[in-house]
Amino acid sequence: MKQSEMLIPTLRENPADAEIKSHQLLVRAGYIRQTASGIYSFLPLGKKVLKKVEEIVREEMDKAGAHEMLMPALQPSELWKESGRWDTFGPELMRLNDRHQREFALGATHEEVITSLIRDDINTYKKLPLVLYQIQTKFRDEKRPRFGLLRGREFMMKDAYSFHDSYESLDETYERIYNAYSNIFTRLGLNFRAVIADSGAMGGKDTHEFMVLSEVGEDTIAYSDESDYAANIEMAPVVTEYEKSDEPLKELEKVATPDQKTMAEVAEFLNHPLEKGLKSLMFKVDDRLVLVVTRGDHEVNDVKLKNLYQASVVELASEEETRKVMGAGFGSLGPIHVPDEVDVVADHAVKYAVNVSCGANEDGYHFLNVNPGRDFEVTQYADLRFIQEGDPSPDGRGTIQFARGIEVGHVFKLGTVYSESMKASFLDQNGKSNPMIMGCYGIGVSRTLAALVEQYHDENGITWPTHVAPFHVHLLALNVNKEEQKNLAESIYETLKKEGVDVLYDDRKERAGVKFADSDLIGIPLRITVGKRAGEGYVELKQRKSGEQTEVHVSELLTRVNKWLKQ
């Protein structure tokens, strides 16, 4: 392709609103343009990369036995009302009325459409399982669109749905798609982890998220430094074995701690390390009040609290509610003398505390030398805290480290949530009607493109891996006004094209400096520069990512190009 004929509008400056590298570089290198907040156009280079990512996704999904289809973006509200999500999805679901004032949603996801379609056409176990996917534009009205393609309002997704007559069949498909996803992100050259995730409000069973490791990720992953264990931080169980110090128990003592509100303030005031204090937080777990006690250096994990109570809603109680039952505000709560209507649950670590401090349930006072068992009882000890770096890995191998991750994929055992609410059932071998068992599986395709740039860039621009690069070779004619350079470049261009090498030819009447800068920015893996030694038939060959370069005579160029591209 001749660069002079292509729309590749490079910029020297970062766009004002672009906070992260992928956003900055994709705009500056002419891959994308913003049409409105969170809404982007893919220019020719961006579309090329998008297609390459899509093709890898498609190949692996096909291999996994999934069948491609295409559902509409316009979805009648009736379907969303059946599933109940018309009311629960919130303002992220974009809605509109047609000319006859019928309500529609703009597809944020397609569980409703596919479930309605399958229930109309499939009614027997003989036609199950079915695994269907599409690669399609999705719409979500993010409150705060940001980070370019990472959090947009209109974006490209691969979404898949499976239908089964048994959980064994679901498990089998789940594993196949899980493996397909691993293949996809491996082929894309991404440094990623499949992490155990929260199945959340959707009522499903297993779920994994595929996270690309990146500082700009919005999620924290806890992973083992010695195994492939990885989980979303809220999902990692704590398996630390605590030891009880043999320090003799001291006498309980109440002290004034005026104006000391936070754990850190109290610890400093009492002159002990954070871990020598107990932290007590009041939660509303559905309709019940629960005082959750952890060690001062630990954080309460409300997902674990929710799971402990199998509750629907967990939230911090207001200070007003808390004071009403406890007689004290947030800074002075503790597990001693708690009214009967309040559950006291504590993290395992609390059991091993000796001579620690805690709030006295009286504003401005704390107890010293508190000892569980002697000074207070709890309803239950449980794993209630977030895992921390340095904790042992839950799989028993290695130590937990933290990393930030960009969620690019998600596999999810839905179970019968949608098939029950939308009445998608099948007759089993005994002629009995059962709700279909479902799974859903997503990949953020345009987000993956941004994640690639987060992992593949340097200070001068993008450094694409070959299999997703918009072109394989960038051919630069440094000075097209010089006949010998122009002629040599043109002949190399024709040869490469003829040999099937995917080449972008910078034939523009621009200065050499502009061409080099644009080439670095665009990030094509291999660069051929036709410059001063064109007359002798010598050109420069350079690898974008490693910076490795060499002079090559045109007679050997094709061999060398093919060799380097294979590396």
Add this chain to the structure above:
Amino acid sequence: MKQSEMLIPTLRENPADAEIKSHQLLVRAGYIRQTASGIYSFLPLGKKVLKKVEEIVREEMDKAGAHEMLMPALQPSELWKESGRWDTFGPELMRLNDRHQREFALGATHEEVITSLIRDDINTYKKLPLVLYQIQTKFRDEKRPRFGLLRGREFMMKDAYSFHDSYESLDETYERIYNAYSNIFTRLGLNFRAVIADSGAMGGKDTHEFMVLSEVGEDTIAYSDESDYAANIEMAPVVTEYEKSDEPLKELEKVATPDQKTMAEVAEFLNHPLEKGLKSLMFKVDDRLVLVVTRGDHEVNDVKLKNLYQASVVELASEEETRKVMGAGFGSLGPIHVPDEVDVVADHAVKYAVNVSCGANEDGYHFLNVNPGRDFEVTQYADLRFIQEGDPSPDGRGTIQFARGIEVGHVFKLGTVYSESMKASFLDQNGKSNPMIMGCYGIGVSRTLAALVEQYHDENGITWPTHVAPFHVHLLALNVNKEEQKNLAESIYETLKKEGVDVLYDDRKERAGVKFADSDLIGIPLRITVGKRAGEGYVELKQRKSGEQTEVHVSELLTRVNKWLKQ
């Protein structure tokens, strides 16, 4: 692909609302399903065909030097207000508000988005011309969605836009895209015509529509039986040379024609053929009243009237307005004694009328023996009628025939309509600022799929041409309970797959009759039936379209399949 694993829900009955063959067959053969009125899901078979059509479009667009990109469906209203179309597009443009109450359009077309994008990034003739295209979902809220994929509310389009610094450059690109379109529809195997079309309200210059010939088409094409001339019926000029009869002029006479309203009634009442009467219709051309006179057997072409006056709006005057100036209602109008404020224009044929009848501008009366020149004068004679079958072709070769057509493509010289209203300008070689000159080019991709079925079907189902068929070979195991049939079919399936033959294998436990009926319905070009002679290694090979069939021994099967597929 194994049919048992794929979602191909065939139906024996036509859907109640499906009036035409493509709609009926695509639903019955399991290619599409309706999600809402005018909104469809493409099931795996449908998606496969769609992709094949898209790929042919993509290849030819790339060859024509166009570059693929992807613009968003969500388009800020500000852009549509700049072009003026927010107000003029009407209810077909779907609109919505985001969570911040900002207005958006759902892309019905992308002139606004691309023009805004180009004006921000391109400002010099050095970077022109640019030709960009996308294959993308479009939204138009049709008042009456019908005919399945032919007139939907959400559909797949290929739209392209070009930007130029001169009309010569636009002409050159227009011709290239025109040729690309001819290649696309030829490769698709469609019987089509490129017809001269009305550039309408968009103020453009040249425009052609690509029409697939089909009885169910909503447009009428006038084409020559001896040349490649073809035009939308309203665009075809009439070049008929009339002759004046040498019959002596008779005396003007007024007769009562009580209750005779239409031309046909009057002609019958007066006992003369239709062409011996003059038809007079009152139009409002912008703010002017114009009486248009044609021969009784001709129809007024209001596009020609509009072009004659270079008017914005042409519509029939109301009977009330007409009576006010003419003193008579619709059935009794004529060109004799017309008030000065009314223009009288007549079609060329009227000039050659001798002793004809016309309305007397008095309710219930007509004149007989009317002769132009003697009895009335006209402001102007012009080509004002629709062409008719039997008229000479405007290019001087052959005679006009009519056909119905489905519009599948459109090429259009936009000129500077959008670049002027949206201020997309470039600096020319003299440093002078000019509005960019634009072209736009569309193909209805999903509509083309339906048009293919309109041309490729018989009474049993679809008869796909090979290059767009969802599979090339349909392998049927008639009775999978018989080991020898099952084994042979499986081994043929594996061989074909290994050899790269695109095969659908009907491995279902269904009766032979069901398999044959489904196979005919689905319409894969070549069928291999493994049946009773499986034990001897013989199978049946049948061409779906021609019905030609033969028995083949498995040893020769692959050779024969490849030979037949090449035909």
